[in-house]
Amino acid sequence: MKTTNTPVKWKRGLLVCLSVLTLTGSALLAQEATPAAAPPAEPTIEERLADIEAYMNNGERVTAAGTSKVAGPGPGHNAWQMTSTALVLFMTLPGLALFYGGLVRRKNVLSVLAQCLGIAGLVTILWWLCGYSLSFGAGNSIIGDFQYAFLNGVTPTAVGAGYHWISDSMWAMFQLTFAIITPALIVGAIAERMKFISILVFTALWMFAVYFPFTHMVWSTTGLMAGPLNPDAGIKAIDFAGGTVVHMTSGWSALVLCIILGKRKGYGKEPMSPHSMVLCMIGTGMLWVGWYGFNAGSALGADGIASNAFTTTTLSAAVGGFIWAVMEWITRGKPSVLGLCSGIVSGLVVITPACGFVTANAAVIMGILAGIIPFFAVAYLKRIFGYDDALDTFGIHGVGGTLGAILTGIFADPATNSVVTDLKEGLVVENLKAVVLTIVWSVAATAVIAYIVKFTIGLRPNAETEETGLDLVEHGESGYEH
DSSP: OOOOOHHHHHHHHHHHHHHHHHHHHHHHHHHHHSOOOOOOOOOOHHHHHHHHHHHHTTOOOOSOTTTOTTOSOOHHHHHHHHHHHHHHHHIIIIIIHHHHHHHSOGGGHHHHHHHHHHHHHHHHHHIIIIIHHHHHSSOOSSOOOSTTGGGTTOOTTOBOSSOTTSBHHHHHHHHHHHHHHHHHHHTTTSTTSSOHHHHHHHHHHHIIIIIHHHHHHHHSTTOTTOTTTOTTOSSOOOOSSOIIIIIIHHHHHHHHHHHHHOOOTTTTTSOOOOSOHHHHHHHHHHHHHHHHHHHGGGGSSSSHHHHHHHHHHHHHHHHHHHHHHHHHHHHHSSOOHHHHHHHHHHHHHHHTTTTTTSOHHHHHHHHHHHHHHHHHIIIIIHHHHOOOOTTOHIIIIIHHHHHHHHHHHHHOOTTTOGGGTTTOTTHHHHHHHHHHHHHHHHHHHHHHHHHHHHHHTOSSOOHHHHHHOHHHHHHSOOSSOO
16 A cells, blocks of 8 residues: 655655745845946036037037937038038029020920939939948948948938038938039030930949049048048048039030030031020029038038138129129120129139138139139130030039139138148149049040940930920920920
């Protein structure tokens, strides 16, 4: 007969329970004994005041990241950046579109508007896809990488990608508007005679071959020509708002493309006068207003440098327009509205790379030169060499941008912008190096791309289409009721 030892079983169960309770208590005690991670130390009053001073002066924060009481974008500086971004987009749509649209014949006015609109859409897609990343990713001295592809990591609450107090998202969008207007400028040289699809294909290839590399080289912290940003830059040049990146690349590329494309049908044999100087003048006014976002916005904050850029931009534009008209008065007997418009845009182009680095007096001198040298390029140079730069893109942006880049090296003043202090010695030579590299690269890349497009899908529409006008044939619309 089997018997059960109940007292023994009871004792064993009690021991098990006691063991479990002991282990649990030890774990709880150990947990209590381990100190919790201390929260980040609150910034001191001095640090918080220093942050406010940094914001007021558009300088770098003092408080360590993660503890600043004003860690995100600064409202005032960021608001100016948002305004500037809208102004630069306004330069292209509708400013440049109307400026160019008024200068072509009425049968091609919509084609110019469509080209500006199409480029805006295409470039935006490329910028989101990888253009921003190739422009501002670390990469190497020539081109960025794909770390920001699809705008990965570019957030509206983060700062520092562009400057201390502006949102990374606004920096990306601000730079996008520059990317949009640059290839759109080329449209002026080849107006009235290039297929819409060919312009889009050319633009896509050109952005990768020219624009993205130059944006990186001039404005990235690892760029080859980013003198103020990269201590190891091979060419220590300065370019405040795009003399090389925007105007020289587009202007010199426009010259090459219009030569390869050939002259308009009937060029030199029949009148090709602007169909609406009213539209051209309205577009000029929009460009001038929008240019404040272009130039003063490149200060990346509403500070004294932005105010200086605003001032120098105004002076150079006004003087350039006046002097160009005087040159016409002297050489042709009459000042034209077209001359006034051309001179204003020329003054804006010439001051662009220098606006945040030079004094008001220097801006006046640059405006005078902007009204003289590009005038001769437009009035005589294309006549001498026989190329058909339809709307004077090369004469104004190519010649004017080159002139501005050289004058920036001459007139940049450390008293105006402290960035110039360590770069002033030898700056003229460095900017000349940047000019030469920009010309050679832009010309060579554009020639290759133009011939690729020419021998694949073709550059020009047929003669009948060109005679009828691009509006009806390519877009099925007419700009005006007949």
